[in-house]
Amino acid sequence: MSRELRRAMPLLPISMVMQLTELTARQIRYYEEHKLIEPARSESNRRMFSLDDVDALLEIRELLEQGINMAGIKKVFDLRKVNKIKSLNNMAMSDSELRSILREEMQQAQIMQKTSIRQGDLSRFYQRKSE
Amino acid sequence: MSRELRRAMPLLPISMVMQLTELTARQIRYYEEHKLIEPARSESNRRMFSLDDVDALLEIRELLEQGINMAGIKKVFDLRKVNKIKSLNNMAMSDSELRSILREEMQQAQIMQKTSIRQGDLSRFYQRKSE
DNA sequence: AACTACATGTTAGGAAATATAACATATCAA
DNA sequence: TTGATATGTTATATTTCCTAACATGTAGTT
Numbered sequence: 376m377s378r379e380l381r382r383a384m385p386l387l388p389i390s391m392v393m394q395l396t397e398l399t400a401r402q403i404r405y406y407e408e409h410k411l412i413e414p415a416r417s418e419s420n421r422r423m424f425s426l427d428d429v430d431a432l433l434e435i436r437e438l439l440e441q442g443i444n445m446a447g448i449k450k451v452f453d454l455r456k457v458n459k460i461k462s463l464n465n466m467a468m469s470d471s472e473l474r475s476i477l478r479e480e481m482q483q484a485q486i487m488q489k490t491s492i493r494q495g496d497l498s499r500f501y502q503r504k505s506e
Numbered sequence: 507m508s509r510e511l512r513r514a515m516p517l518l519p520i521s522m523v524m525q526l527t528e529l530t531a532r533q534i535r536y537y538e539e540h541k542l543i544e545p546a547r548s549e550s551n552r553r554m555f556s557l558d559d560v561d562a563l564l565e566i567r568e569l570l571e572q573g574i575n576m577a578g579i580k581k582v583f584d585l586r587k588v589n590k591i592k593s594l595n596n597m598a599m600s601d602s603e604l605r606s607i608l609r610e611e612m613q614q615a616q617i618m619q620k621t622s623i624r625q626g627d628l629s630r631f632y633q634r635k636s637e
Numbered sequence: 638a639a640c641t642a643c644a645t646g647t648t649a650g651g652a653a654a655t656a657t658a659a660c661a662t663a664t665c666a667a
Numbered sequence: 668t669t670g671a672t673a674t675g676t677t678a679t680a681t682t683t684c685c686t687a688a689c690a691t692g693t694a695g696t697t
Contacts, residue, residue: 551652659678
């Protein structure tokens, strides 16, 4: 199985994702509500997250900590997508498309100016059964 | 984070492992009872499995399908461990140790003679939310 | 044929996780 | 002050997972 597929495989329950990301369930659900992530669902409607989802959430957390709001993050993610596509099919894009992208990037830059940084650590979720 | 650590990280609930391995909860718990795997536990006592655990379970399933019993599988796993250590510290082992290993390998070979093969596929656990 | 051991199924009862929905609140900007 | 945004909190229902006990099918023994 390819690395990409593995990272996209929905395996983790929300409790694990909470630990991995240090986000509350409320936050995670809220971000889903706003389409920043779209975790899969089990048959019984439980959210199942992939490692890609976790990555996205970690990024959301970072961007939020930098003072960017939902709308801004959504834009960042969209931009990311565009760039991925652009670099994938290295075909040149039309001028108007490029201008549109640049415009968005400048808006982003503006938003980015109000920053503030903080950071937590991620090294607690590894416990083995004590025998 | 290293690849090894990631594979050893206990992330998955038993329900996921059931899907990934096509084993029942009863089976998985039984194998744990017999020390073939030792999944971590969450604070609330739920089993949390690593990808390594899943690998082990897939192997257990294969060996069982070949007619090998718990005791045999335990031996196989122990042998595996010995080989790993042996190849790690390439220091020579004492003759008695080597003889002991050979004896065990011969026993294994005997057991292995009563075989029977079957195989399932593993390509169902990937569902995305239909919007 | 009756016994036994092994691997697994099944059931019961309880504790914890998760879901949705509604309401509360802190902060910031207009 | 008001309004929007992001998050907390609470309530209620459903589902998962745990342990423990008992049941059962298959092989191998006696």
